[in-house]
Each structure stands twice: as structure tokens, then as C-alpha cells.
Amino acid sequence: xxxxxxxxxxxxxxxxxxxxxxxxxxxxxxxxxxxxxxxxxxxxxxxxxxxxxxxxxxxxxxxxxxxxxxxxxxxxxxxxxxxxxxxxxxxxxxxxxxxxxxxxxxxxxxxxxxxxxxxxxxxxxxxxxxxxxxxxxxxxxxxxxxxxxxxxxxxxxxxxxxxxxxxxxx
Numbered sequence: 001x002x003x004x005x006x007x008x009x010x011x012x013x014x015x016x017x018x019x020x021x022x023x024x025x026x027x028x029x030x031x032x033x034x035x036x037x038x039x040x041x042x043x044x045x046x047x048x049x050x051x052x053x054x055x056x057x058x059x060x061x062x063x064x065x066x067x068x069x070x071x072x073x074x075x076x077x078x079x080x081x082x083x084x085x086x087x088x089x090x091x092x093x094x095x096x097x098x099x100x101x102x103x104x105x106x107x108x109x110x111x112x113x114x115x116x117x118x119x120x121x122x123x124x125x126x127x128x129x130x131x132x133x134x135x136x137x138x139x140x141x142x143x144x145x146x147x148x149x150x151x152x153x154x155x156x157x158x159x160x161x162x163x164x165x166x167x168x169x170x
Contacts, residue, residue, distance in 0.1 A: 001054055001055070001056075002054075002055040002079060002080075003052055003053065003054055003055060003079075003080045004052070004053055004054075004055045004058040004077050004078065004079055004080060005034075005050055005051070005052055005077070005078055005079075005080050006031070006050070006051040006052075006053055006058060006061060006062065006075060006076070006077050007048075007049070007050055007075070007076045007077075007078075008047075008048070008049040008050075008051065008065070008073055008074070008075055009046075009047070009048055009049075009073070009074040010022070010045075010046065010047045010048075010049065010071055010072065010073050010074075011044050011045070011046045011047075011071070011072045012044065012045050012070050012071040012072060013043075013044065013045070013070055014040055014043070014044065014045040015045075015070070018045055018070075018071070019038070021068060022049075022065075022068065022071070025061070025064045025065055025068065026051055026053075026061065026065075028064070029053060029057050029060055029061035029064060030053065030054060030057055031051040031052065031053040031057070031061055032051065032052045032053070033049070033051055034050045034051060034052050035049075035050050036048060036049040036050070052080065055079065058077045059077075062075050062077065087141065087142065087147060087148070088117065088139060088140065088141050089139075089140045089141075089142070089147070089148050089151060089168055089169065089170060090137070090138065090139055090140070090168070090169040090170075091136070091137070091138040091140055091151070091155070091166060091167070091168050091169070092136070092137055092166065092167045092169065093105065093134075093135070093136045093137075093138075093164050093165070093166045093167075094133060094134070094135050094136075094164065094165050094166075095133065095134055095159075095162055095163050095164025095165060096131065096132070096133065096134070096162075096163045096164070097123050097132035097133055097134040098134070098162070098163075101134055101162060101164075102121070102136075104158055104161075104162060105136070105155070105158070105162075108154040108155055108157070108158050109140065109151065109154065109155075111154050112142065112147070112150035112151050112153070112154040113142060113143065113147075113150070114140050114141070114142040114147060114150070114151050115140065115141045115142070116138055116139075116140060117138075117139040117140060117141050118138065118139035119136065119137075119138050119139075120136070120137045120138075121134065121135065121136045121137075122134075122135050123135070134164075148168060148170060151168050152168050155168070
């Protein structure tokens with residue numbers, strides 16, 4: 001039996017029971033909740049979710065999910081394929097918050113032929129001054145033996161201009 005991956009993006013008014021209703025529909029259609037990232041942003045509950053389901057159940061699951069009230073969904077279904085095999089690296093970055101910081105970092109990573117697998121960002125007040133700090137944690141993948149060195153080289157070239165501290169971790 002072939003299986004599909006259903007990728008969902010969701011947004012709705014935050015309320016108790018929202019995740020339970022979503023999980024219930026998935027379970028009723030024999031779907032398996034694989035991985036997700038969900039958060040409360042700007043008065044909304046938003047998320048990304050991957051569900052694995054038998055290919056012959058995917059359309060019915062999508063139809064049932066569309067019937068959920070008060071939830072905006074975008075769905076993409078594709079046949080399951082093996083996950084990429086890396087190599088993977090982590091990047092931690094902290095610096096003064098400023099417009100364009102994500103663009104500059106992502107451009108440096110693209111120049112090094114590095115893919116952003118996961119990205120988590122936040123802004124917070126610096127403990128000493130209260131000035132806004134930008135914090136990013138990334139899971140990266142690159143091809144070749146020298147991927148980690150290429151990442152380090154590209155990011156060090158812009159770190160001073162961006163006023164950020166960064167650490168590439170194997």
C-alpha cells in the first residue's frame with residue numbers, strides 16, 4: 001500500500017480544543033500526525049503539520065479537514081519519499097535586530113549552496129540595555145565534505161556588518 005505525506009499550513013482564531021478537533025479528523029481517516037510546529041502569533045493560532053496517510057485515504061482526509069470551522073488550511077499531498085540525508089548542521093545567531101537580517105543571512109547560506117531545513121526566530125530585549133535582539137536557530141543541510149566550512153566562511157564575512165554572534169555546530 002502506498003502512503004502520502006499531507007503537508008498542512010493552518011491559521012485560526014486561538015481557542016481551546018482547536019488542536020483536538022484537528023487531531024480527531026486525522027485519526028478518523030487513519031492518518032498519522034508525524035511532525036508539527038504550532039504557535040500563537042498576532043492573536044492567531046498558526047501551524048505547520050505533516051501527516052502520513054494511506055494514499056487512497058488522502059483525498060477524503062483533505063475533504064474532512066476543509067470542513068473544520070474557524071480554521072484556514074492550505075494542503076499539499078505528495079507520495080512519501082525518503083528524507084534527505086544531510087550532512088546537517090545547526091546555526092545559532094544572536095545580534096542587534098534590524099530590517100533585512102534574515103535576507104542577508106539566507107543569501108549567504110544560498111551562496112554557500114546550503115539549504116535551510118528548519119528556521120526558528122524570535123526578538124527579545126537585551127538583558128542589560130533593553131535594546132531589541134534578534135535570535136535565530138537553524139538546521140541546515142549542505143552537499144559535499146566542505147559544506148560546514150563554506151557556511152562558516154560565508155557567515156563570518158557578514159557577521160561583523162550585521163553585528164551578530166554566530167555559532168555553527170556539527
